[in-house]
Amino acid sequence: MYEGPVQDLIDELGKLPGVGPKSAQRIAFHLLSVEPTEIDRLQKALQRVRDGVQFCEVCGTVSDKERCRICSDSRRDRTIICVVEEPKDVQAVERTREFKGLYHVLGGALDPLSGVGPDQLRIRELLARIGNQDDGVDVAEVIIATDPNTEGEATATYLVRMLRDFPGLSVTRLASGLPMGGDLEFADELTLGRALSGRRAM
Amino acid sequence: MYEGPVQDLIDELGKLPGVGPKSAQRIAFHLLSVEPTEIDRLQKALQRVRDGVQFCEVCGTVSDKERCRICSDSRRDRTIICVVEEPKDVQAVERTREFKGLYHVLGGALDPLSGVGPDQLRIRELLARIGNQDDGVDVAEVIIATDPNTEGEATATYLVRMLRDFPGLSVTRLASGLPMGGDLEFADELTLGRALSGRRAM
Numbered sequence: 107m108y109e110g111p112v113q114d115l116i117d118e119l120g121k122l123p124g125v126g127p128k129s130a131q132r133i134a135f136h137l138l139s140v141e142p143t144e145i146d147r148l149q150k151a152l153q154r155v156r157d158g159v160q161f162c163e164v165c166g167t168v169s170d171k172e173r174c175r176i177c178s179d180s181r182r183d184r185t186i187i188c189v190v191e192e193p194k195d196v197q198a199v200e201r202t203r204e205f206k207g208l209y210h211v212l213g214g215a216l217d218p219l220s221g222v223g224p225d226q227l228r229i230r231e232l233l234a235r236i237g238n239q240d241d242g243v244d245v246a247e248v249i250i251a252t253d254p255n256t257e258g259e260a261t262a263t264y265l266v267r268m269l270r271d272f273p274g275l276s277v278t279r280l281a282s283g284l285p286m287g288g289d290l291e292f293a294d295e296l297t298l299g300r301a302l303s304g305r306r307a308m
Numbered sequence: 309m310y311e312g313p314v315q316d317l318i319d320e321l322g323k324l325p326g327v328g329p330k331s332a333q334r335i336a337f338h339l340l341s342v343e344p345t346e347i348d349r350l351q352k353a354l355q356r357v358r359d360g361v362q363f364c365e366v367c368g369t370v371s372d373k374e375r376c377r378i379c380s381d382s383r384r385d386r387t388i389i390c391v392v393e394e395p396k397d398v399q400a401v402e403r404t405r406e407f408k409g410l411y412h413v414l415g416g417a418l419d420p421l422s423g424v425g426p427d428q429l430r431i432r433e434l435l436a437r438i439g440n441q442d443d444g445v446d447v448a449e450v451i452i453a454t455d456p457n458t459e460g461e462a463t464a465t466y467l468v469r470m471l472r473d474f475p476g477l478s479v480t481r482l483a484s485g486l487p488m489g490g491d492l493e494f495a496d497e498l499t500l501g502r503a504l505s506g507r508r509a510m
Binding site: 138145149 | 331371
């Protein structure tokens, strides 16, 4: 619709997730009106990500060093590992300030239809971490914090089977149930069913 | 929250209009997972816009040549000029396929509180276009298509006053009224009032 560079930029922006044609147009005209140094900063940030982002050699989250801040923090409890699908899930758990252990990022969830099997995830690395106590600390608990959807549940079931072989290791799963601040009436059957079967004595 | 380049990219993306922290994170992780050539294309598009976009010397819309496609199209009716605030408004009017004349992009609307007076808009250029008939064609009508909000209305009023001096020039304004497909019951008073005062014989 527009001529030349502006339309090219709108097209490229429109390929980003969650950016529709209207937003792409709005962003492009915004960039037309800002100082060139603003565009420079965005370009530099893109370039650094394009050049390759480092992942923590232990837990697999994004990191700017070989070992991420959490894995190198001696105050974290090395006996508990929380297994998540993606680096953003690490941030979500960190925001709760409830967890003081370490993480393990799988890099996704089992999804055979999309070609994601156990070998595509960092499951071998997880088993190696638990089996191999270089630092003399035994892992006592693995919390499986994959998403509460079909793929996440399948991954959790698979991991439970794999982790059964480690004697003395406790394997737990995040509780499913009613979201806080929610309304019982509006909960879907699956969530309400999970909340019932997971009820606790009080 | 994240370390290094990923957080920098999230920060830069978060400065774009309509991109909140969650979208910025989603876009950044998307860019982490795509082929580097995708990022290259986005960077190239940004660079070209950063290097400067050309504006049509006649109407002021974005263009890849000195004169835009519409201004250079000999089939367009040169006796009618539609005055809009921004290049995106040109596209909005074009989408109707109802207008066959030329455009004039003001580059905004009068907004004294933000320091936008008549000199910051391309009003002088508009008056010159109407006064100066190089191509031997008289402008017969100017349609003022600024936004139907405070600034747009103020701009329209100002333009009407400026254009009064051209003998034989008809100055019109886009109709205000109920949006098509809308519901009378849910129209705000201002819109309904405009629809009433602008009622037409049928």
